[in-house]
Amino acid sequence: MEKVNLEYISIIGHEMRTPLTSIRGYLSMILEGDMGDISPEARKALNHCYDSSVRLIKLVNDVLVLSKIENGKMEYYPSKIEITEFLKSVYNDIFIEAEEKKIDVKIEIDKNLKQKNIFYDENRLKQVFINLISNALKFTDLGGEVIIKASLKGNNVIFEIIDNGVGIAKEELEKIFEKFSQASCDLQRLNNCGLGIGLALVKNILKDFKSQINVKSEVGKGSNFYFELNLA
Ligand SMILES: Nc1ncnc2c1ncn2[C@@H]1O[C@H](COP(=O)(O)OP(=O)(O)OP(=O)(O)O)[C@@H](O)[C@H]1O
Ligand SMILES: [Mg+2]
Known part of the structure; x- marks a missing residue:
């Protein structure tokens, strides 16, 4: 469009x-x-x-x-974000949705990241997580599992949102980050598709954070969306 x-x-x-x-x-x-x-x-x-x-x-x-x-009009307001606290607050925003679908959401934080901070716009970073997690919940069957993972890599933290849901076909993987593009929405059991802008937004916000969203996925097995941010 x-x-x-x-x-x-x-x-x-x-x-x-x-x-x-x-x-x-x-x-x-x-x-x-x-x-x-x-x-x-x-x-x-x-x-x-x-x-x-x-x-x-x-x-x-x-x-x-x-x-x-x-339109180049976005302004970012970075602040110090404590990783563990931040992921807890993200969890608070999504656990009701997860409970409704009986999906087990686990948070796994590398012990070396305890009390470590990052420095980004918290509202926008939250929007990234909420979009990735709500996708994971939406494209995973009742009773599935979603893992939110943070690991240390040098002076960076790698965040991963992993699900064991429907997965994404190889030929769709590049398109899903374009706005209004939806891959699995023709599957009848998934009547919950949105506008198809969530991942375009995630990609753009992370680009402004000088990062990049990546995905590994296999149809029928699940998906892993991941990105790296700098530690403060
Ligand atoms: N975790 C996932 N598992 C399987 N497919 C996914 C997953 N995340 C995204 N997709 C695929 O990528 C498409 C685009 O995702 P995106 O978040 O941009 O749109 P949406 O979730 O359909 O709508 P919106 O986010 O605007 O409400 C989805 O429609 C779906 O086909
Ligand atoms: Mg979405």
Whole structure:
């Protein structure tokens, strides 16, 4: 699709973000019981609404950031990030989605990385992880496993997001990083496909971090998305 389309979506995105955030906020208040008791049936329905609003907000944010990067308007605000704490906060953002799919998410951090820091824009780095992990969850069957791994390599840290899901065919591997490209979405059991911009965003953010996203994958076995960042 053309660049102009992304710009168009990003204008709508700006308009959508405020009402969406308000919907999510009210839903969360209702779910927390601030407005009185709710029946288990209502809770289930409201949980679905809450999840959908979270998904939409993620989509809107992804489009807005990608559009900014493409137009050279992105500004980064690096700060010191403690690796272990950061990965814990990423886990907090995704564990509900993982629990719903009964996928076991493990975090494996090299013991030499304890209390080590990196220096990047935390919000954008989180967007990288959330996109890679939500892909891993989306393309892995119920009961699968996702590993978030950090290992030390010289003065760098290698992050890996590993799943044992559907995997990606060799001929698709290069295309998946282009926006609006989706490989496994024609598989009937995966009705959960998005817009196809997540990996384009990941690639662009990491490029601005002077890094690069890589992938190893085998159909039917799973995928491993990995990248390196400098230690602070
Ligand atoms: N962990 C994975 N396992 C299998 N296929 C994957 C995985 N991650 C990405 N893909 C493939 O790459 C395509 C592009 O991924 P991308 O994150 O850009 O788009 P999406 O997840 O479909 O939509 P969006 O992220 O915009 O909601 C996916 O549609 C899927 O075909
Ligand atoms: Mg995605």
